Amino acid sequence: MNLDLTWRLLKGGGRKGMLGTWLTFGAVAVATALLLFAVAANVAFDARADRSAWRNPVAAQKDAVAVEATRFDFVGDQAITVVDLAALKPGVPAPPGMPRFPAPGEAWLSPALSELAARLPADRLARRYPAPKGVLGQEALLHPEELVAVVGHAPDAPEITAARSDDWILGKPPVKVATLAGTPSEDAEAYRVLALIASVLMVVPLLVFGGAAARLTVARRDQRLAALRLIGATPGQVLGMTVAEAVIVAFAGALAGAVAFGAAVPLLARIPIQGGTWFVADLFPNLLILAGVLVAVPLLVGLSAVAGLRRVVVSPLGVAKRETPPGMRFVRVLALIAVLAAFPLLTRGTSVAIVAVALGLAFLCLNLAGPWVVGIIGRIAAGTARRPARLLAARRLVDDPRSAWRTVSGVALTGFVAGFLGLLSPGAFGGDTGPAQLSVAAPAGETTQVADQARDRLKRAGVTATVKSSGRTVVAALGSGADDAVVDRARTALTGLVPGHTPTTKVDEQRFGLQIFADVRVGTIVVLSVSFLVAIASAGITAASSVLDRRQTYALLRLAGTPLEVLDRARRAETLIPMAVMGGGAILVGAFCAVPFMIGGISTTGVVTLVVCVVAGFAGVIGAGALSRPLLRSVTADPAPRPD
Template identity: 30%
Template sequence: MRPLVMLPIALAGDRLDRARFVLTALGAALGTVALLSSATVLAIDASRASNYTNDALNESGLRPGVAFGMLLMTIPVLTFVAQCSRMGAPARERRLAALRMAGATPRQVVQIAAVETSLAALLGVASGFGAYFAGRVLLDAPDTQGRRPLPTDVLPGVFSMAVIATLVPLFITGLAVLTMRRVVISPLGVVRNVSRRRPRAWPGVLLLVGIGACALVEPVFRYFADHPRSDDLPAIVMGVLIVTGVLSVSVGLVGGTGWITYEIGRLLHRWARRPAGLLAGRRLMADPWAGSRTFAALIVALLVGSAAAGLSELTVATVSAQQENARRLAGLLGESYEPTGTAFYECTYDIVGYAVAVSMMIAVAGLLVALAEGVLSRRRTLASLLAAGTPRGVLSRAMAWQAIAPVVPAVALAVIVGVLLPRFAIAGGRESANIEVQRCVPSPGDPADSCHDTVYDATHQVLLTAERMPVTVHIPWGQVGMLAGGAIAATVAMTVVGLAFLRTSTRMTELRTS
């Protein structure tokens, strides 16, 4: 098929196809901006040290972490794009089936869908580059000392920008084609659906494996501290444990949403006495994996946000205790010591919080798209129920149950696991500000053997020793509650907005659709 023939066919469609095109372009633009921002942080060199008001950008050891955090923001963007690619699926399938009947091969049908998505992705990449360069100009605000809040004076390399401009459209096009793998269109428009099995409890095993891997970090660290080595094996082992633990917990949470959805549906089907609850229960049991697709980005964002909140509390408490110990010991030695405070660490974790907030906003937008797509793809079924006498209010309440019921336990599990994860991975061995200072008279032979864990005061010829106690770290229930409450409130708001599509999609004329 010639490109000039394929292009008009790919761009043809109704308002849903146009909405899918625009939303896919928006997702590509957001992903491009996130990748360009990550590449910009990595492009900061040593000659620009202390050029920025944010110390996380001035420290060379922290810049890779900031860039990695921005890179993680592409996960909800990709989920958003995947949700957008499903909009108007029934109408697109009918159009592609008609093309098959006209003589198009399966390969040509896939090429048509790929051309539509790639055009939207290219438009989004161009818009993302435009937004990035416009933001560099608008956000470039150096202070009186020439320090900038953002690295607007640095550009990624030409090769990096070329890679981003090439990979984003290719990846989004491949993702769109991959979402069509479960549907095979025949010339008669017959759709073959792969049978779904009941979700198993294997995600719970992954959760336990991930938590167990993180809990092994401290014992492994202590073992290698007692048995030092000259190679990089300790760092490799602890890195593998942390990466394995975090990935296992993430996959377990996302995969566990399907099992939670099925169990919630089973409970509703068994105990509900109202038609809305019964309809929602059967729908949840019929497609439990829809929850994993819909809430995956939101669950991951909550896991990262709650883990960052717990790690921030742990870091601030530990640094404060260490600085207090140093201040008291310096006072005993007659030296001056000014604690640097914890503003640097708090600012770093604030950046993580902003990134999590943006990721949650994108995930909530994907949730709205998923709700709209669910209504539009089942509009004939909903119109049939309405024509058979089912009140519109019953359908609205059933959809609300279906959207909100799986979210509450999934959100609670995500934030609890996230806030406890740093305690398993980094536990014990902390210093407390409540120290007891004693004087120890050195022995005539070797004063270093007189006391242990001491600081020698050469002026008074005595040894100063401090007893270190474990630091007390409080769980940041306030931040965790705000994350969980915000996610649930956003889900409820998006559900209310999504119900607006129900009225326009349940007209009697929808009975003529397939």
């Protein structure tokens, strides 16, 4: 019976009542789609870490079946991951992405490397991997554009037996392994940590936005439910109808959001991170995660709707009479102050999980303190008001700060994200590395012989270079006029000069640092884009909902002679005043939380990124709020009082 009545009330709410339902539907759809994106980012990085784990070998305690070593090669401005393998016994299982274990002398290339080798002149790349036997499958690659070569060797080959230094440039030294499973590398774990922190920065505003979606058109719902209570409906019936209405709309919105996310995945897969784009399959959460999101979002909306029913259940007559709800207490701000005071301690030398929890607490406490601060802003604005529009806006903030906070909460929480990430965005890395030169480490006592061989190889390859030795390092200076083609030809000529060692330039030594910094910048832009999209959607939807909630108040003010322009200025002011104060305050709170993570001072690039994103985001929020002006004109077109 309750469900049938709920359905009838939902359908019979009239054109403006259904508009409120559609606003809730849209808000939940946006929140679900972006929530799935945040979850998918973690799933995708996990998939990459699992696929690349076999390149980070674990030494066998006994019964070794193969020897594995990794190193990096370079072509142009790209890195090549080279995996050297040697079988110690017959029947060794095939590495990921290969039909069988490579025989000595065989090379298997990734699709991107195979294509590049065919496109470039042979003396730039192909001669380093002669007669490739096959193409690696997706199971062996981080991303579609990754350059990987798997080379087979005999167990006594110099590439397997020669000593290598274990550093992040040259790769991993030869290791006897019992399996090619391996463990995720330090780089993979670092990207997982960054993805988790980024997810917290995206998910908390989304959860707040999703919860606020349940309270869109809250005044209309309160009035209707209060009327039902006054004619005899029990608290249980009111509760059941509220939950049913919220869950029905939220579940439909969640499904629409999931469909929108699925349609957007091919576009999201083009975002370059960690050197390349994504396999589309990586960005699709498994069915269990998808089902969890589709259940969790309607449940959150239902719980948030129930939380707003206390006034209806306890005092339906007070709701019907439009009594002002009780004020909020300063303890809300004390909670935020306590978290900020403890934040530097929580993030000092602790795990990433604790850091994520600390960020989440700062977010939630900011959301908790927001309505109280909005109420204070309203009192100050009312005391200093000199025009009717400002006075109307201020009285609205004082009368219902929770509703006003819902309109600007997306902006405030996005300001926190912008303040936190903006100062952490890395600036320039590296600089002028001087004339091109390749360096390679020579075995002890063989520096002279290696230098002579290097001169001979470069001469036969037609590369002009000055070869010198310094300690155990042989350096081939190619001159200031050497371009990428010359450097690549020199690399090819020197390939195998010292087995297991790759000739590198100073740029190569900075390449991975440049990559990580570039990825942090991309991640910053993505997170800020998602956050401001939430803020813009939140501002637009809640502003329209606020007009619907107060349509009778607006109509009565018009009937009393208030010009429409004054009402519109008041509507804008009640958004812009708290948005400016709370947005700026949230940016400062986010910057404060970023201080423990700052290395090397404030980045100019980060400040510029922060300013650009804030200006663009606030402009979008103001534009989204302006879209509710036609709705205001519509609800005041007939100023006659309504019977409800």
